[in-house]
Amino acid sequence: MNRLKTMWYNSSFERYSFGILIAIELLMSFTFxxxxxxxxxxxxxxxxxxxxxGCLYGPSHAAAAGFVFGVASMYKASSSYVMSAxxxxxxxxxxxxxxxxxxxxxxxxxxxLLIGLAFVFARKGKHNRLYRIAVxxxxxxxxxxxxxxxxxxxxxxxxxxxxxxxxxxxxxxVFSVVCIVIVELLWSVYHSDTIxxxxxxxxxxxxxxxxxxxxTLFFGVFEAFMICMAIIAAVYFSQRExxxxxxxxxxxxxxxxxxxxxxxxxxxxASLSLNFISIFLLISIYRYMSYREYLGEMDELTNVMxxxxxxxxxxxxxxxNAAGTTRTGWFLFIDVDYFKTINDTFGxxxxxxxxxxxxxxxxxxxxxxxxxxxxxxDEFAALIEKPMTQQMMEQKLEQFLGQISGxxxxxKISCSxxxxxxxxxxxIKHLLSETDNILYEAKERGRACYVLKPCVLDESDGRPDSx
Numbered sequence: 001m002n003r004l005k006t007m008w009y010n011s012s013f014e015r016y017s018f019g020i021l022i023a024i025e026l027l028m029s030f031t032f033x034x035x036x037x038x039x040x041x042x043x044x045x046x047x048x049x050x051x052x053x054g055c056l057y058g059p060s061h062a063a064a065a066g067f068v069f070g071v072a073s074m075y076k077a078s079s080s081y082v083m084s085a086x087x088x089x090x091x092x093x094x095x096x097x098x099x100x101x102x103x104x105x106x107x108x109x110x111x112x113l114l115i116g117l118a119f120v121f122a123r124k125g126k127h128n129r130l131y132r133i134a135v136x137x138x139x140x141x142x143x144x145x146x147x148x149x150x151x152x153x154x155x156x157x158x159x160x161x162x163x164x165x166x167x168x169x170x171x172x173x174v175f176s177v178v179c180i181v182i183v184e185l186l187w188s189v190y191h192s193d194t195i196x197x198x199x200x201x202x203x204x205x206x207x208x209x210x211x212x213x214x215x216t217l218f219f220g221v222f223e224a225f226m227i228c229m230a231i232i233a234a235v236y237f238s239q240r241e242x243x244x245x246x247x248x249x250x251x252x253x254x255x256x257x258x259x260x261x262x263x264x265x266x267x268x269x270a271s272l273s274l275n276f277i278s279i280f281l282l283i284s285i286y287r288y289m290s291y292r293e294y295l296g297e298m299d300e301l302t303n304v305m306x307x308x309x310x311x312x313x314x315x316x317x318x319x320x321n322a323a324g325t326t327r328t329g330w331f332l333f334i335d336v337d338y339f340k341t342i343n344d345t346f347g348x349x350x351x352x353x354x355x356x357x358x359x360x361x362x363x364x365x366x367x368x369x370x371x372x373x374x375x376x377x378d379e380f381a382a383l384i385e386k387p388m389t390q391q392m393m394e395q396k397l398e399q400f401l402g403q404i405s406g407x408x409x410x411x412k413i414s415c416s417x418x419x420x421x422x423x424x425x426x427x428i429k430h431l432l433s434e435t436d437n438i439l440y441e442a443k444e445r446g447r448a449c450y451v452l453k454p455c456v457l458d459e460s461d462g463r464p465d466s467x
Contacts, residue, residue, distance in 0.1 A: 012287065013199040016280045017190075018053065018061055023273040023280070025049040025065050029072035030270045044073075044143075050112045051139045051179060052186050055132065059116025066112025070105030072269075077104065079262050080255050088155045099154040107146040115139055136183045140175040141165065201291040202284055211290045219283055226275050234268040235261075299374040301352055302359035310373025311428060314383050318425040326423060328455065329370070330384035330393060331431045333418045333439040334362065337447040339378035342411065350408065357407045358415065365400050381435075390454045393419060397450045414448035421454040 025046065028034030034046030046069055054062030076082070077089035077100075089104040091097035115135065122131035145165040152161030189195060238261040242252045252260075297309035305313060314331075336342075336358060343351040355378065362372045362380060370384035384393075397417055407413045418439030422431060434453070442451040 011203050013202040013284070014057065016202070016284050018057060020277050020280050021049050021053055021056075022065060022068055023276040025068050026072060027270055027273040029069055030076070030266045030273075045140075045175065045178070046072075047108070047111065047139065047143045048179060048182055050108070051115055051136060052183055054112060054116035054119045055136075055183050055187055056190055057116075059113050059120065062112035062116035062119075063109050064112070066108040066110070067105060069112075070108035073108065074101070074104035075262075076266070079259050081259060085158060088151065088158065094155075096154070103147070103150050103154060107150050108143075111143050111146050114142065132187070133180055133184065136180040137176045139179050141172060198284070198288055202287045204291050204294075211287065215286060216283075219279060219286075223275070223279050227272060230268050230272055230275075234264040238264040299359075302356055302374050304359045304363065304380070305371065305373035307373065307375040310371070310375060310381060310383075313371060313373070314428050314431070317383060317385060318428065328387050328421055328423050330382075330388060331420045331422060331435045332382040332384070333375075333435045334358070334380040334382070335416045335439060335443070336378040337414045337416055342408075342413075346408070346410070354407055354413055358404055358413075361400055361403045365396050365403075390421070390452055393421075393452060394450075401448070401450070416442040416447045417450035418442050419450060419452045421452070423455060 028046040028049065035044050047066075050062050050065045050069060053065040073089055074091065077086050078092045080093075082090075087093040089100055091100040091104075094100040118135045119132065122128055122135050125131045145162060148160045148165040149162040151158055152164070238257075241260050241264075242257050245252050245256075294309070297306050298304070299306045336354065339351065339354070342354060355374075359372065359374065359380065362382060366372060366382055366384060369386040369388060370382055372380060372382045375381045388396075397419065401414065401417075404413050404415065416439060418435050418437070418441065420431065420435040420438055422434075438451050438453050442449055445451065
């Protein structure tokens with residue numbers, strides 16, 4: 001169970017898609033899409049998102065969708081103009097609040113939980129698709145059974161009981177077929193190769209320099225703005241409706257005014273549901289396109305960042321550190337010694353293997369401290385964000401040189417390394433220039449070595465004397 005919770009919280013795609021499903025539930029609950037009026041009652045099909053949630057996600061999410069449906073049902077039943085049989089769903093009109101609360105909210109939440117558990121057992125079976133279809137087929141009748149049974153127990157004067165739900169009519173078969181078709185269609189789309197590819201892109205938890213916190217903030221501010229504007233519009237039109245009716249000679253009582261405002265709230269929620277769907281889709285598309293751009297800038301051979309993305313990443317890291325701080329980092333250039341000779345002697349396939357192994361070792365050694373990029377044919381760079389002493393850096397570079405030396409049996413592999421310590425923030429051109437000079441010094445010393453240039457901090461103010 002803990003593993004499933006961790007997977008859910010780490011999965012943006014699941015959160016977004018479930019949010020869309022909840023928005024659809026609200027849209028169906030507050031429009032004609034979720035109800036079929038057959039006097040003296042309204043037959044609902046707004047349970048479909050609940051069944052879909054149970055099929056795609058699980059019991060807890062189906063129960064949450066059922067709770068949303070129940071609250072919406074209770075809200076609608078609290079209007080003065082609803083049918084008499086529907087007033088038992090309102091704690092404010094029925095005279096027995098707890099009974100109505102269970103009837104409107106409790107039964108729908110229980111329905112979601114039961115349906116979710118049924119799908120869990122269906123997935124464990126050998127013929128899981130057949131069992132899934134069977135659960136979809138009985139879902140409408142189960143919802144009806146729970147509601148009518150509760151009505152029979154809590155409101156026997158209405159003449160309904162669990163036996164009412166057991167009567168099979170032609171429309172029951174229609175509802176079952178509709179439920180099967182819709183849920184199976186959603187299941188097929190959700191598990192299609194295209195959607196799974198989109199899902200994997202959205203769920204990538206990487207430090208992607210192409211994603212911006214400003215864009216995330218923009219989406220949040222935009223949604224808050226839309227909510228505020230929608231609320232203001234709802235209040236305004238409710239008041240104008242009352243005024244308009246008065247101008248036409250219709251006496252607008254407090255009850256009528258309250259119902260008009262209630263209708264505006266319903267319209268507001270339906271509109272916001274469409275808005276939430278749009279926002280969830282926009283965020284998903286943004287994350288997907290950002291990751292696709294990220295993949296396009298990755299070095300295909302070594303699976304590290306390409307030059308352009310690495311420079312962009314460095315700029316982003318520098319911009320994220322306020323001037324005046326004393327946090328230090330390291331910038332590294334790593335050049336493979338005599339790489340042309342390796343290619344000419346052993347072939348390009350072996351040369352590619354050497355580059356891949358060097359990139360993998362760099363990533364492993366500095367995985368918890370920074371990022372690595374390939375900035376040239378046989379040249380790599382690394383930005384170390386985590387503060388690291390000169391001794392610690394020397395230990396890591398010794399480890400790296402030791403690991404890569406045995407990549408090939410026929411020849412010892414080595415690198416020349418220049419390491420420059422700096423204080424954030426720092427100009428990228430300055431980092432590149434200084435580190436390149438240090439790398440050149442390592443090559444002059446005979447290669448297969450590293451040269452470090454640490455910054456010396458002024459103890460009085462914590463700033464470097466010179467960089």
